[in-house]
Amino acid sequence: MFNSILYKKPMKDSLATLPGYALRRASAAMMAEFNQRLVPLGFRFTEASVLMAIADNPGITQSDIGRALDIQRANMAPLVGRLEDRGLVARARVDGRSHGLTLTSAGVQAINGVRAAVDAHETSLMARVPVQARAVFLDALNALWQEPAAQSSLAA
Amino acid sequence: MFNSILYKKPMKDSLATLPGYALRRASAAMMAEFNQRLVPLGFRFTEASVLMAIADNPGITQSDIGRALDIQRANMAPLVGRLEDRGLVARARVDGRSHGLTLTSAGVQAINGVRAAVDAHETSLMARVPVQARAVFLDALNALWQEPAAQSSLAA
DNA sequence: TATTGTTATACTCTATAACTATA
DNA sequence: TATAGTTATAGAGTATAACAATA
Secondary structure (H helix, E strand, C coil), X not given: CCCHHHHCCCCCCHHHHCHHHHHHHHHHHHHHHHHHHHHHHCCCHHHHHHHHHHHHCCCEEHHHHHHHHCCCHHHHHHHHHHHHHCCXXXXXXXXXXXXXXXXXXXXXXXXXXXXXXXXXXXXXXXXXXXXHHHHHHHHHHHHHHHCCCCCCHHHC | CXXXXXXXXXXXXXXXXXXXXXXXXXXXXXXXXHHHHHHHHCCCHHHHHHHHHHHHCCCEEHHHHXXXXXXXXXXXXXXXXXXXXXXCEEEEECCCCCEEEEECHHHHHHHHHHHHHHHHHHHHHHHHCCHHHXXXXXXXXXHHHHCCCCCCHHHC
């Protein structure tokens, strides 16, 4: 059995020809790689994305972040709470019910590390995309979640 | 506030220009849509993918499926257990420790429904991909998880 | 020694319901 | 009535460690 790997007949894998399956595997692989980059920074993916949203939009509310990033309000609460406990984010009441979020100075330092990790990750990712696909790859991905599903998508 | 939506200034969203972020959002959106298609069939995504792997490779073992689909051995046990309890999959000892998996007749019927859902989903997905991207989209996605990461990918 | 299947366990993300206080 | 934030809870996917049986 010294060569069990070489002699093992390859399994049929009809899943690999399906764009939907490939999309999920690609996303999972890239998320795993990106999360490894975030480990030394002490962040998880959702925390990093929320920090970036606040850095881009100082004073934004939790609900607006949730709508933009597709994170439930209920899940934003403990997430922002952790960032506040770490001294990275400050809440300031906008009106009686809304909190405007801003980065503290420690938060600004943290976002710099996050952006470096993001840049490295995006470079690594695009390097694996075939050259002839690079110009259209981002638009194709964005079309899948930004465009409304075609009419009667569930009946297509 | 009758027009709060119209007058709400659009937030800056630097995430939307990142292929890695777009990949995750696209995958999440497509998974949500596909899972909705599977609800009436009574399956979850991982169950459907395992059924397809067995249909393509009768007699395959749990460990081989796990390696092909990137599912941990430990997580295959309860997953296959559920399919067996529903009478869709049969286990037959290959040797003292391996079980070869095959579909029962009920499993064959189930896989037909799964394949119909998959076909509808893939059609709906590709319809949203810009025409000029379709020829290269699948290869780009597969490159992201099938190709080994570039050397020193975490330092790139 | 390595592999298969298994159990137990834990973490992350996600989803819903319900509550308060405010608009 | 609708919205913001919160709490509690549950489901699904994923990850590691450990074990017995077998190769």
